[in-house]
Amino acid sequence: MEFEDMKKIWDSQNSQPLYAIDEQGLHNRILSKKRLASKITKISELMGIIAYIVTGCFIFGVTLYKQNAGLSSYKQNGSLFMYILAVWLFASALYIVKIRILRIRGSHRFDRSMNGDLGHAISVAMHQVQLSLIMRWNMLPIGLLTALSISETGKSPWFTAGILVFFASAAYFSGWEHGIYKKRKLELEKLQNKLANS
């Protein structure tokens, strides 16, 4: 069959559509999908930021209150570690806000072509890779500061070791999530290369 014949066969479906649409059903689905999609994006983006800020505020408030009220069994260093931990959490939240702003600003750089869309998808995937890496390695200083402040309160060394093991395992397992984002990014880059090269 010649290519022109294929074109004729292809054109035959213009007069005889392959499907029928339930228009009312479609309209309802569009509205609900749109609402759901924007909700999921907002929630997932803001959850990390809020979690860091709320935890930071909580640690800061409780340490300050206990210290002022003389209720704390913390030694001077214990309180210091808790304050450092709170500041670290605030700084992490600010850093996530910064890379989020950069990502949103960057999204206007891409045109609406397939290449531009793939470029945008790669940039989003890169953001996810970066974010998951930060979340992963951030667990180590947070775990260390938590363990140090707990050890200063006179808790058993086994408890402190348990805390360290907990954070280390969380960092290890979050490597899986990081791996998924990395794989997705590589697939997109492969696709973009395929588009660009003959």
Place this chain on the structure above:
Amino acid sequence: MTEKKQKYIFESWLHQYQTLLFKVVRAYAFTAMDQDDLFQEITVQVWSSIPGFRQDAAVTTWLYRISLNTAIKWVRKERKYNQAETLGPIDLVLTESAAQVDDRLAWLYEEIYRMDEIDRSITLLLLDNFSYKEMASVLGISESNVGVKINRIKKQLISKSTKTQHHGI
């Protein structure tokens, strides 16, 4: 843009250009549920794209651009529906037409479905008579690159059709 106007444009596009959307759906999704899912995904993107349409391109070019980009992203998603997994009847917004589909058209779709996502897009645009310039703009690559890809795809399709005819199908 008011939602009323957006709805009006959407409905008129859907009536006028539904065949274009069906072609993309059929080329990128295999089962009825996947086709329905992809069709919904594309229509959501088309709906959202309406305020950004500046009329500097033809509506068909715009729609192909939106629907092909959506289809490629959709293919990348981890999970697809498997008809065997569904427990009960599901309300689909898309129902296959009762009319008999030409065997040669079914063969063509099968061959397109076997291609990778990029070649599928180029083949759809090629079969719908888009110029090299329009294709280059939809894909975001140079016209010469489009030309090279088209030659390869044409050769591949013609050779496969010859083999199929030799086997008496």
